[in-house]
Amino acid sequence: MTSSAIIPSPIKPIATRPIDEGLAQALLSSLTEYSAQLHGRRVWLACSGGRDSLALAALCVQLYHRGRLPFLPQLLHVDHGLQADSGVWAQHVARWATAQNMHCQILRAQVEGQDEQAARHARYEVMRAVLKTDDILMLAHHADDQAETILMRLIQGAGVNGLSGMQPWRKQTQGGRRNALWRPWLTAKRITISRYAQRLQLPYIDDPTNEAGDNVRSGLRRDVMPVLATYNPNIIDNIARSAQLLSDAQSIVNDQAVADLQRVAVRDLQLASAQRVLDIAALNTLPPYRQRQLLHHWLTQDEPLPPTKQLVDAVFGLSRRQDSNHQTALFWQASLQSYVIRRYRQRLYRISSDWLDWLTLPLGKVEHVISDLTDEVASTPAIRPQPILMTLRSDTHFVWQAKIWPHALATLLGGDRSGSAALIKDTLSRDKLRDKLNHQGTIRLSFAPLARQQRVRTLSMPRPQAGKKLYQTLGIPVWLRESLVIVSVDCSSKDGQDDLIENAAAVPILLLSPFNCWILHTNIIRVESNHSVVLDEIAEGVVSQIMIQKAR
Numbered sequence: 001m002t003s004s005a006i007i008p009s010p011i012k013p014i015a016t017r018p019i020d021e022g023l024a025q026a027l028l029s030s031l032t033e034y035s036a037q038l039h040g041r042r043v044w045l046a047c048s049g050g051r052d053s054l055a056l057a058a059l060c061v062q063l064y065h066r067g068r069l070p071f072l073p074q075l076l077h078v079d080h081g082l083q084a085d086s087g088v089w090a091q092h093v094a095r096w097a098t099a100q101n102m103h104c105q106i107l108r109a110q111v112e113g114q115d116e117q118a119a120r121h122a123r124y125e126v127m128r129a130v131l132k133t134d135d136i137l138m139l140a141h142h143a144d145d146q147a148e149t150i151l152m153r154l155i156q157g158a159g160v161n162g163l164s165g166m167q168p169w170r171k172q173t174q175g176g177r178r179n180a181l182w183r184p185w186l187t188a189k190r191i192t193i194s195r196y197a198q199r200l201q202l203p204y205i206d207d208p209t210n211e212a213g214d215n216v217r218s219g220l221r222r223d224v225m226p227v228l229a230t231y232n233p234n235i236i237d238n239i240a241r242s243a244q245l246l247s248d249a250q251s252i253v254n255d256q257a258v259a260d261l262q263r264v265a266v267r268d269l270q271l272a273s274a275q276r277v278l279d280i281a282a283l284n285t286l287p288p289y290r291q292r293q294l295l296h297h298w299l300t301q302d303e304p305l306p307p308t309k310q311l312v313d314a315v316f317g318l319s320r321r322q323d324s325n326h327q328t329a330l331f332w333q334a335s336l337q338s339y340v341i342r343r344y345r346q347r348l349y350r351i352s353s354d355w356l357d358w359l360t361l362p363l364g365k366v367e368h369v370i371s372d373l374t375d376e377v378a379s380t381p382a383i384r385p386q387p388i389l390m391t392l393r394s395d396t397h398f399v400w401q402a403k404i405w406p407h408a409l410a411t412l413l414g415g416d417r418s419g420s421a422a423l424i425k426d427t428l429s430r431d432k433l434r435d436k437l438n439h440q441g442t443i444r445l446s447f448a449p450l451a452r453q454q455r456v457r458t459l460s461m462p463r464p465q466a467g468k469k470l471y472q473t474l475g476i477p478v479w480l481r482e483s484l485v486i487v488s489v490d491c492s493s494k495d496g497q498d499d500l501i502e503n504a505a506a507v508p509i510l511l512l513s514p515f516n517c518w519i520l521h522t523n524i525i526r527v528e529s530n531h532s533v534v535l536d537e538i539a540e541g542v543v544s545q546i547m548i549q550k551a552r
Contacts, residue, residue, distance in 0.1 A: 003085040005208060006092055009201040011099050014058050015065040020196040023059055023188055028068065030184035034169050037180060038071075038136060045073040045138040046127060047104070049093040049205040052140040055197045056185060061100045073138055075104040076130060078123045080111050089205050096203065105130065121335060124304075133177045141166055141183045144190040147239040148220050155216075161296075161306060164250045165243035172304060174336065189236060257297035260290060265298075266347060269515050271546055273302035273337070274355035274398070278348040280319050292316055299350060305335045318343050344477040351479065358398050359483055363449035366390055370406075370443040387543075390447055392485055392512070399547045400514055402447060402487070408541025412509050412519070413443075413489065443489060446506065450484040456511055458518040476513065485512045512544045 031038065045060065047053040063069035075097050079090040090106045097104035107130065109122040131137060146165045153162040170181045185193075197204060228235045264286075269277040278298060283291055295315050299307045314330050318341065321328075330341040338353040368388055387403040394400065450456070455464035458474070465473055471481050487510035511518040519538060 003088045003092070003205070005085060005089070005205050007203050007206060009203040011096050011203055013099055014200050014202075015061050015100065017062065017200055019059070019062050019066075020192065020199075022192055023055075023185070023196055024063060024068070026188045027056075027059060027063070027184045029187075030168060030182070031069070034182065037169065038182075041134055041136050042132070043071050043073040043136045043138055043182075044076050044127070044131065046123075046140070047075040047077050047093060047097075048207075049077060049089050049096075050207060051197050051202070051204040052142060052145075052185075052190075052193055054093075054096070054202050054204040055193050055200075056138070056140040057097075057100070057102065058200055058202060059196075061102065072102060075102055076107060076127050076137075077104060078107045078109050078126055080109050080119050080122065082111060082119060083207075092203070092205065128172075128174060128177075128179070131177065131179045134179070136180050136182050139181060139183045140185055142185045142188045142190055142193060143236050143240050144221075144225075146186055146243060147225065147236050148217050150239055150243055151220050151224065152216050157309060159296075159309070160246055160250045160253060163243070164247035165240075167247065173302070187240065253293055254297065256290065257293050260286060260294045261298060264294060269347075269349075271355070272548055274352045274546075274548065276301060276350040278319075280343070280346045280348060283319055283348070288316075291319070295319070299332070299339075299341075303334045303336055307332060307334070315341050315348070319348055342477070342479075345475065349477065354397050356479060358393070358395060359479055361393055361395060363393055363483070363485065365446060365448040366392065367447070368445045370409075370445070388445065390445075392447055393483070394549075397549055399549055400483075401545055401547065402485070402512055403543040403545065404445070404487075404510075405541040408538045409443075409445075409489075411538050411541075446488045446490065447485050447512075448488070449482075450486050450511065454486070456486070456508060457521045458511065459521050461521070474513075474516075474518070480513055480515075483514055486510070487512060510542060514544060514546050517542045517544050 045053065045057055047057050057073070057075060060069060060073055064072040075093065077090055077093045079086050081087075083089075094104050094106060107126045109119075109126045111119050111122040127137060150163055150165045153165075156162075166183055166186065167181075168183050168186050172179045172181065225235070232238060264278050264282045266277040266279050269275065276298060278294075283294065286294065292312055296306060296312050299312065299315065311330065311332055318328060318330065321343070328343065332339045332341065340349075340351050340353070340356065342349045342351065368390055370388075385406045387405045388409070390402045390404075392400045392402055453466050455466040456470065457464040461473065470476075476484070486508050488506045488508045490506050508520050511520055517539065
């Protein structure tokens with residue numbers, strides 16, 4: 001099988017054929033610049049089979065066999081299935097790679113849509129799935145591609161970041177994996193690559209859609225760039241120089257945004273790509289232009305492509321609202337996942353759709369039985385006992401766990417191993433409570449969802465509260481209100497005698513949310529006013545945590 005789009009040249013080894021020294025120097029200079037990042041890494045080359053990627057693959061073969069390149073990249077070819085001959089093209093690339101003794105992996109992508117952006121997104125998604133942590137993906141973009149990209153972004157109204165163009169080295173983090181995109185040919189021109197491919201008689205794929213003019217990039221390439229070249233024949237070099245200057249400027253802006261984010265982010269509420277939170281009061285201390293840049297940087301976290309200016313302006317407006325309406329939601333369909341940007345009181349939240357879906361999963365009741373708490377806390381001070389670990393909700397994306405260390409539970413119930421008592425019953429002495437702790441039998445901990453009308457009282461509350469009043473007092477946003485768990489304790493004595501603490505069954509002691517923990521005040525136990533240090537120890541011994549199992 002063949003295709004009319006494939007240049008009719010025979011497939012043959014090219015390792016010993018003449019090298020283009022200009023293209024080789026561009027590649028080797030970039031190799032020197034990023035040698036520390038490349039050292040010991042596996043390198044892949046995205047090879048469509050077109051002129052540029054096949055020429056870069058050919059040059060790598062030639063330099064590797066001459067000992068000038070320390071590695072031979074592995075090829076990745078993506079079959080989109082959008083053209084009738086795409087299967088033939090994939091087989092052709094594989095045969096060419098075999099002739100050069102290069103490893104080639106054929107990937108198949110499902111494209112949602114027919115436009116160039118959809119195909120690009122699908123292509124990168126399937127290639128990312130192959131990359132392991134710290135792998136490098138080599139791309140054959142060149143100076144002409146850079147000029148077209150910058151012109152595209154200019155007519156779309158891009159800012160400094162967009163007009164700085166494609167970067168020769170860009171780090172990416174997705175699904176817990178760190179990778180980098182490497183573009184060593186951004187200083188090389190298309191005409192030089194074309195001449196090199198012709199001299200080698202490379203059988204590359206000349207995709208007719210590249211010159212059709214039915215998308216912005218190909219239209220700029222066919223209609224606009226030749227006209228601009230009549231005004232200045234150095235247009236490609238000049239645009240590349242402007243891109244470098246703007247890239248330097250963007251680095252300064254990024255450094256400022258990173259420093260501002262350190263001041264403005266609410267660290268206790270961060271959950272990687274699922275939830276990012278800003279303090280609006282701290283944000284408003286910055287000048288407006290730095291606020292906008294910070295919001296742009298904040299939204300872009302975890303995403304390869306930046307948000308639109310319209311979205312940044314909308315989020316900026318949301319942050320400056322003075323009314324008490326907390327229902328406004330801004331939706332953003334980004335490259336990797338979709339988000340909702342919401343405001344609750346003096347905080348801005350960027351929340352992923354996966355996280356919001358997870359928060360709607362039902363909570364069930366779980367229990368943990370301790371046969372003798374004194375055994376758990378009687379270990380030597382040098383050996384800290386293991387925590388009680390309970391899973392409260394989980395799916396393939398997130399796991400919510402509660403960790404309670406035995407010493408914290410002992411303190412809540414009347415004493416820790418040092419004999420201090422943070423919580424005491426009105427009618428019992430500290431000694432009697434400690435005696436109870438040392439002799440009580442089974443302790444049953446239960447973790448159950450908080451009912452909307454269930455009244456609870458935290459240590460900071462003057463009286464019990466329930467429902468909306470409780471949520472407002474604790475500052476619980478709407479989307480977290482179905483994710484509150486009551487921890488209760490049920491104590492029974494070993495000898496069958498009545499408990500020293502009357503009505504001790506199912507005494508609520510803690511209230512948990514995915515990000516917070518509150519100690520509860522009940523009619524059975526109360527807090528001595530001078531035990532803040534012990535309360536801090538309890539807080540450290542009770543942890544509500546979210547773990548990411550799978551990120552997009």
